[in-house]
Amino acid sequence: MTTLKLHDVHISIGGTPIVAGVDLTAASGRRVGVVGPNGSGKSTLLRAVYRHLPLARGSITVDGQDVWRLTPRRAAQLVAALPQETRSDFDVTAWEMAAMGRTPHKRPFAPDTAEDTAIVTGALAHAGVGHLAHRRFASLSGGEKQRVLLARAFAQQAPVLVLDEPTNHLDVRHQFELLDLISAAGTTVVAALHDLNLAATYCDDLYVLAEGRVVAHGPPRDLLTPELIRTVFGVDAHVTTRPGDDTPYLILIPRPEGPVTRP
Numbered sequence: 581m582t583t584l585k586l587h588d589v590h591i592s593i594g595g596t597p598i599v600a601g602v603d604l605t606a607a608s609g610r611r612v613g614v615v616g617p618n619g620s621g622k623s624t625l626l627r628a629v630y631r632h633l634p635l636a637r638g639s640i641t642v643d644g645q646d647v648w649r650l651t652p653r654r655a656a657q658l659v660a661a662l663p664q665e666t667r668s669d670f671d672v673t674a675w676e677m678a679a680m681g682r683t684p685h686k687r688p689f690a691p692d693t694a695e696d697t698a699i700v701t702g703a704l705a706h707a708g709v710g711h712l713a714h715r716r717f718a719s720l721s722g723g724e725k726q727r728v729l730l731a732r733a734f735a736q737q738a739p740v741l742v743l744d745e746p747t748n749h750l751d752v753r754h755q756f757e758l759l760d761l762i763s764a765a766g767t768t769v770v771a772a773l774h775d776l777n778l779a780a781t782y783c784d785d786l787y788v789l790a791e792g793r794v795v796a797h798g799p800p801r802d803l804l805t806p807e808l809i810r811t812v813f814g815v816d817a818h819v820t821t822r823p824g825d826d827t828p829y830l831i832l833i834p835r836p837e838g839p840v841t842r843p
């Protein structure tokens with residue numbers, strides 16, 4: 581089992597600090613959600629975890645191994661990602677896209693082994709898109725693409741999974757299905773999520789980002805208070821529980837003063 585730790589992470593883009601001093605721990609097998617308003621730095625933080633953006637300061641470790649000091653291949657054996665946007669202009673099939681998940685386990689240009697083929701086929705089936713294996717990736721719907729990319733992440737067989745808005749493009753049933761699949765995989769997960777109710781249902785711990793800093797963290801039950809929602813998101817909230825269990829459920833209410841830019 582595998583623990584992901586971010587320590588004092590600072591990230592700048594074009595000289596502008598975007599993330600400042602973030603500490604975050606995703607203990608073995610825990611599902612950690614990163615929530616916060618638009619532009620608070622969620623994607624930027626996650627990109628550093630899967631090595632798409634370098635750190636200005638701090639460290640990101642997987643079981644004590646600094647992912648930025650490993651070879652890209654070794655780092656990709658430890659951390660798989662479902663990014664928010666993926667180039668879809670490559671002329672590849674869904675199967676070939678998912679098979680890219682095997683790259684860190686192979687020598688450059690080595691052909692797929694029977695084991696690779698079985699893993700990729702299994703990952704596509706597991707993500708519910710086995711029937712799309714021969715379709716051009718670029719021709720798939722947003723939700724179908726998302727699930728093929730999840731299959732790619734599964735095929736990578738990394739113990740840490742980073743998900744940036746994984747439920748984007750998905751209908752309500754597939755939102756639950758995708759998060760159920762990820763939960764069942766038992767990997768250590770860090771996920772940026774906009775939907776606070778999905779975050780409350782699927783995450784063991786939440787980190788709230790605002791202006792590139794962690795302003796609160798803890799289990800959803802302790803963290804998601806009306807005060808926090810009002811302060812961080814500028815929205816009123818009534819906090820209740822899901823029928824049948826004690827998972828917090830938020831009813832979000834527009835502020836009485838309405839939008840600030842009303843004509």
Ligand SMILES: Nc1ncnc2c1ncn2[C@@H]1O[C@H](COP(=O)(O)OP(=O)(O)OP(=O)(O)O)[C@@H](O)[C@H]1O
Nearest residue numbers: 593594598616617618619620621622623624625772
């Ligand atoms: N390549 C870039 N160049 C300049 N600024 C950037 C770049 N990428 C991100 N930013 C800025 O960094 C800040 C954080 O962006 P980021 O995408 O990490 O936020 P987020 O919390 O994921 O937002 P959202 O909820 O809208 O997806 C924003 O102000 C954004 O404009």
